[in-house]
Amino acid sequence: MDPLTEAQQKLMPEMTELLKKRYQILLTIKMEEPIGRRALSELAGSTEREIRKETDLLRNQQLINARSAGMVVSEQGVAVLDALKDFMRDVSGLIAMEKRLKSLLGISRVLILPQDSDDIPAVKANIGKEAARLLESLFAQHKKIAVTGGSTMAAISKELSSDKKDSTLQFIAARGGLGEDVLHQANTIASSFAGKTGGSVKTLYLPDHLSAEAYEMMMREPVIKEMMNLYDQTDVVVHGIGNAEEIALQRQSSTEEVERIRSGGAVSEAFGYYFDKEGKVVYRIRTAGIQLEQVQKAPAILAVAGGRSKAKAILSYFRNAAPQTVLITDEGAAQQILELTQNREEI
Amino acid sequence: MDPLTEAQQKLMPEMTELLKKRYQILLTIKMEEPIGRRALSELAGSTEREIRKETDLLRNQQLINARSAGMVVSEQGVAVLDALKDFMRDVSGLIAMEKRLKSLLGISRVLILPQDSDDIPAVKANIGKEAARLLESLFAQHKKIAVTGGSTMAAISKELSSDKKDSTLQFIAARGGLGEDVLHQANTIASSFAGKTGGSVKTLYLPDHLSAEAYEMMMREPVIKEMMNLYDQTDVVVHGIGNAEEIALQRQSSTEEVERIRSGGAVSEAFGYYFDKEGKVVYRIRTAGIQLEQVQKAPAILAVAGGRSKAKAILSYFRNAAPQTVLITDEGAAQQILELTQNREEI
DNA sequence: ATGTAATGGGACAAAAAACGTCCAGCTGAA
DNA sequence: TTCAGCTGGACGTTTTTTGTCCCATTACAT
Numbered sequence: 001m002d003p004l005t006e007a008q009q010k011l012m013p014e015m016t017e018l019l020k021k022r023y024q025i026l027l028t029i030k031m032e033e034p035i036g037r038r039a040l041s042e043l044a045g046s047t048e049r050e051i052r053k054e055t056d057l058l059r060n061q062q063l064i065n066a067r068s069a070g071m072v073v074s075e076q077g078v079a080v081l082d083a084l085k086d087f088m089r090d091v092s093g094l095i096a097m098e099k100r101l102k103s104l105l106g107i108s109r110v111l112i113l114p115q116d117s118d119d120i121p122a123v124k125a126n127i128g129k130e131a132a133r134l135l136e137s138l139f140a141q142h143k144k145i146a147v148t149g150g151s152t153m154a155a156i157s158k159e160l161s162s163d164k165k166d167s168t169l170q171f172i173a174a175r176g177g178l179g180e181d182v183l184h185q186a187n188t189i190a191s192s193f194a195g196k197t198g199g200s201v202k203t204l205y206l207p208d209h210l211s212a213e214a215y216e217m218m219m220r221e222p223v224i225k226e227m228m229n230l231y232d233q234t235d236v237v238v239h240g241i242g243n244a245e246e247i248a249l250q251r252q253s254s255t256e257e258v259e260r261i262r263s264g265g266a267v268s269e270a271f272g273y274y275f276d277k278e279g280k281v282v283y284r285i286r287t288a289g290i291q292l293e294q295v296q297k298a299p300a301i302l303a304v305a306g307g308r309s310k311a312k313a314i315l316s317y318f319r320n321a322a323p324q325t326v327l328i329t330d331e332g333a334a335q336q337i338l339e340l341t342q343n344r345e346e347i
Numbered sequence: 348m349d350p351l352t353e354a355q356q357k358l359m360p361e362m363t364e365l366l367k368k369r370y371q372i373l374l375t376i377k378m379e380e381p382i383g384r385r386a387l388s389e390l391a392g393s394t395e396r397e398i399r400k401e402t403d404l405l406r407n408q409q410l411i412n413a414r415s416a417g418m419v420v421s422e423q424g425v426a427v428l429d430a431l432k433d434f435m436r437d438v439s440g441l442i443a444m445e446k447r448l449k450s451l452l453g454i455s456r457v458l459i460l461p462q463d464s465d466d467i468p469a470v471k472a473n474i475g476k477e478a479a480r481l482l483e484s485l486f487a488q489h490k491k492i493a494v495t496g497g498s499t500m501a502a503i504s505k506e507l508s509s510d511k512k513d514s515t516l517q518f519i520a521a522r523g524g525l526g527e528d529v530l531h532q533a534n535t536i537a538s539s540f541a542g543k544t545g546g547s548v549k550t551l552y553l554p555d556h557l558s559a560e561a562y563e564m565m566m567r568e569p570v571i572k573e574m575m576n577l578y579d580q581t582d583v584v585v586h587g588i589g590n591a592e593e594i595a596l597q598r599q600s601s602t603e604e605v606e607r608i609r610s611g612g613a614v615s616e617a618f619g620y621y622f623d624k625e626g627k628v629v630y631r632i633r634t635a636g637i638q639l640e641q642v643q644k645a646p647a648i649l650a651v652a653g654g655r656s657k658a659k660a661i662l663s664y665f666r667n668a669a670p671q672t673v674l675i676t677d678e679g680a681a682q683q684i685l686e687l688t689q690n691r692e693e694i
Numbered sequence: 695a696t697g698t699a700a701t702g703g704g705a706c707a708a709a710a711a712a713c714g715t716c717c718a719g720c721t722g723a724a
Numbered sequence: 725t726t727c728a729g730c731t732g733g734a735c736g737t738t739t740t741t742t743g744t745c746c747c748a749t750t751a752c753a754t
Contacts, residue, residue: 007430083354
């Protein structure tokens with residue numbers, strides 16, 4: 001870190017926290033504008049008074065404007081956010097954490113965003129935004145993109161820019177409809193991605209839990225075969241990482257399945273695979289979907305998951321993740337991962 | 348100014364003041380160590396509680412240590428002071444002020460130090476310190492240095508480093524004993540300079556107020572003639588700038604003199620010359636001393652004066668000052684000068 | 695057009711923090 | 725040994741911050 005900044009922090013130890021707080025508030029306003037005090041205080045996880053104090057200040061500084069519909073970030077405010085973006089990551093030690101995580105997980109890149117999405121819902125939107133930017137930067141080179149479901153993936157689709165359309169983009173739902181709500185299904189997400197970017201979409205509607213016979217039969221269907229072929233040509237895989245148990249419950253898995261998942265010591269889940277804490281596959285949903293091998297040979301992989309509650313799952317998944325994977329997460333998760341591993345040796 | 352810093356200030360407007368306050372306190376401790384709360388509060392112009400709050404913080408940050416004899420700046424504290432030195436000048440807008448003053452006064456360099464020595468006595472010491480550093484940097488090239496009297500000059504001599512002695516340095520009292528107290532006479536100051544730097548000294552003991560006849564006679568004395576010759580070879584002139592009336596009163600001038608000074612509209616005084624607000628000489632003390640022409644042809648001139656009460660005097664003196672003059676002053680004086688001239692055009 | 699749910703701003707008592715001001719006990723220098 | 729000056733503790737008082745209302749206004753959906 002900049003020695004000047006270090007000296008400033010020595011002389012003003014309260015600076016970092018204050019800066020982080022205000023920056024986060026300003027950022028949240030930006031993302032949700034126009035927004036009122038009360039809604040903002042829920043989103044930011046602070047009391048209304050606290051929000052009020054800070055927004056009063058931000059208004060005095062002309063970083064936000066208060067309209068009757070809510071508060072809006074001013075032009076100056078956007079400039080401030082932009083100027084401080086990298087600095088905030090540095091001052092929060094995020095850059096240092098990224099380096100440590102990178103070597104710990106053995107992957108090419110880690111992107112950590114401020115705060116903890118477990119505490120502050122708006123952080124998830126921020127993760128989504130940065131993941132979206134990163135993904136967009138890949139569009140020039142990579143056209144076939146497989147996407148999974150989940151609320152994190154939904155956050156990404158929300159933040160995809162719909163400015164420059166590219167009809168050559170092809171989005172592929174990485175799996176059939178999960179037992180989850182429609183909004184967070186891979187199919188829905190893939191469609192949303194396509195809609196935002198102007199690309200086309202290939203969806204796959206298929207029950208999650210098939211009997212062995214039905215599964216075999218489906219696999220021979222031409223539509224499904226074509227889909228499986230597409231998976232082979234995937235350029236980018238974008239997926240979330242879930243906690244094994246949570247996902248299993250969400251999916252209304254059979255007791256037998258839950259038992260296998262549990263006894264196998266499953267910790268994490270991604271694109272239908274369950275991994276134990278050593279990163280070994282202990283179970284996989286029997287449905288049509290992208291194969292682990294297909295994911296691992298993809299030129300680019302974005303794994304997106306935030307919140308300290310996901311730390312164990314992330315760690316589990318990355319035990320055997322492909323080295324070209326990029327992890328996009330938040331401070332809460334990153335901190336928790338580093339705490340969990342501080343006693344162990346390197347992987 | 349750095350756009351990052353600007354953004355920080357937008358988000359934390361209280362930062363600047365807080366930083367300045369703490370920096371100043373730390374700096375004052377450094378200059379006066381070991382020092383106690385009460386002495387420090389007087390020097391810094393704050394209440395004891397205020398000082399206590401801040402020093403408690405500084406101690407927690409391990410920037411100072413509290414011994415029974417008083418507070419002392421730690422190694423880390425010195426590092427912080429050093430790292431922040433330039434930044435503080437920038438953040439206070441001092442660098443911008445220096446530029447404006449430079450062009451306003453038509454001289455080559457202006458050095459402005461934080462705060463106002465009218466309010467905080469310690470600032471004078473800081474001015475002295477920086478003037479001393481600047482002067483020392485000239486020692487390599489310039490050996491014959493003429494110095495005047497005054498409390499500001501005394502502050503410089505206090506801060507001259509006595510580390511590396513240089514016996515080739517030659518200090519010359521720019522004038523005979525002024526009516527002032529011995530401690531602040533040019534002779535005393537010159538001796539002090541010589542003592543600190545290891546150089547030699549030429550002093551000039553002569554009453555300030557001579558009759559015309561006595562003056563003529565003294566001027567023919569060999570000792571005096573030699574002195575006047577020395578003035579001709581001066582490499583550096585270091586002098587303060589005073590308020591004309593104050594100086595006149597200090598010098599117990601005759602009523603006739605005071606009348607001439609007053610009616611002439613004298614505003615400033617330097618090395619025995621009185622200047623009106625247009626920078627014209629309206630009177631000069633009739634005693635042996637360096638001539639205005641000799642000052643102006645010196646390769647280097649340091650004019651040192653601080654405090655907003657000196658603003659008018661500084662402005663007056665610089666109406667006709669040599670362009671190679673360097674002004675060393677403080678924020679208070681600089682601000683006042685700029686306010687005084689903001690309505691007028693450039694000189 | 696109309697009702698509703700959100701907004702910012704005003705207000706105020708309660709709680710917390712900061713402040714001014716002492717004092718005790720210690721230490722180093724005279 | 726005395727004494728001045730120091731730190732750290734203490735505490736009642738003042739000031740600021742905080743939690744929590746209400747209210748007029750406005751955008752928006754019905």
